[in-house]
Amino acid sequence: MADLLMKMPFQYEPKRANRFILTFPTSLGINSWYVESTSRPSIKIESKDIPFLNTKTYVASKFEWETISVKFRDPIGPSAAQALMEWVRLHAESVTGRMGYAAGYKKDVDLEMLDPTGVAVEKWILQGCFLTDVKFGDVGYDKDDIMTIDATLRPDRCILVY
Numbered sequence: 001m002a003d004l005l006m007k008m009p010f011q012y013e014p015k016r017a018n019r020f021i022l023t024f025p026t027s028l029g030i031n032s033w034y035v036e037s038t039s040r041p042s043i044k045i046e047s048k049d050i051p052f053l054n055t056k057t058y059v060a061s062k063f064e065w066e067t068i069s070v071k072f073r074d075p076i077g078p079s080a081a082q083a084l085m086e087w088v089r090l091h092a093e094s095v096t097g098r099m100g101y102a103a104g105y106k107k108d109v110d111l112e113m114l115d116p117t118g119v120a121v122e123k124w125i126l127q128g129c130f131l132t133d134v135k136f137g138d139v140g141y142d143k144d145d146i147m148t149i150d151a152t153l154r155p156d157r158c159i160l161v162y
Contacts, residue, residue: 015122019114022070025107029083034072036148040111041124041158042066067132067152074137074147081136084149088131106130109153121162128156 022038024030048061074080090105092098106128113122133152 013116015113019116021110021112021114021120023110023112025109028087028107029078030072030080030087031078031083034075034080034083036071036073038070038111039068041068041126041155041160043158065155065158067154068126068129070151070153072149072151074149080149084131084134084151088134091131102130106156109155123161125159125161126153126155126157127159129153 020038021032022035023032043063043065045063046061047058049056049058072080072084087105087107090100092100107130109126109129111124111126112120115121130153131151132154133150135150137147137149139147
């Protein structure tokens, strides 16, 4: 056990959960500072069994990138609700019932983890993201909370650049 501790680098600095920036394309008008929290990418790999006699072995099968949860703060101006609703309208327009083309609503989003000085030490490119769920939040006369919006992004691919 002591040998294991001796192999730990002395200048160890962990990544921190509060040092991140989620960047959306400027065409959407969604500011990075709207984001209160997000999840990092996660992947699910299915397994395929290979039966033989009375046992099985397994190999990796299809994989899928899981959805990304994002919580936005909703200031009075510029309104995060308005910016997100404009992106929703690229997917589907509730007034006319028209649906959008994937080329119009799918966007690439960048997630960067930062070091203590603000330099990106990890970068994910979330390719082909679109909204699958947007909850604009609850209101009530007994509440004094900051308004937030919960959204779920569905990426096609997640690329860990560095």
